Amino acid sequence: MSEFSVEFTVRDYELDMQGIVNNAVYQNYLEHARHEFLHYHGIDFAQLTERGIILVVKNISMDFKKSLRSRDKFKVVIDAYKEGHLKIVFKQTIINLSDNTIALKAKVTGVCLVNGKLVKPTSVKEIANFIQSEEL
Numbered sequence: 001m002s003e004f005s006v007e008f009t010v011r012d013y014e015l016d017m018q019g020i021v022n023n024a025v026y027q028n029y030l031e032h033a034r035h036e037f038l039h040y041h042g043i044d045f046a047q048l049t050e051r052g053i054i055l056v057v058k059n060i061s062m063d064f065k066k067s068l069r070s071r072d073k074f075k076v077v078i079d080a081y082k083e084g085h086l087k088i089v090f091k092q093t094i095i096n097l098s099d100n101t102i103a104l105k106a107k108v109t110g111v112c113l114v115n116g117k118l119v120k121p122t123s124v125k126e127i128a129n130f131i132q133s134e135e136l
Helices: 025-040 045-050 123-134
Strands: 004-009 053-064 073-083 087-096 099-114
Touching: 004 025, 025 053, 025 073, 025 087, 045 123, 073 099
Parallel strands: none
Antiparallel strands: 004 073, 053 099, 073 087, 087 099
């Protein structure tokens, strides 16, 4: 699957006392970007929930490289792939657009539950096809 990206601007209320983006805010950036990525591929979380389909984060690891500051423009780049039989991995990179430096690298592992049971999609495209099927 090809890479996908979404752009953001750091807002002042996301900063800590040191004048840099608070570490917890990066998870918000990553999650918003994943939702946009999935929406781009025809997956809508509200519709999923109504149908008993839940995409959940199983594990997340973040490697902080360079802090973002007020008004920095940046993008979150996403590449998704299958790992094992039940997991979808979102490789996410936050890049500061002013100098093209990497601010953060993350690996987010997700699984798909249908009515509380794990299902076995092999890709984001398969999740989209599975969700759009009439079998559920």
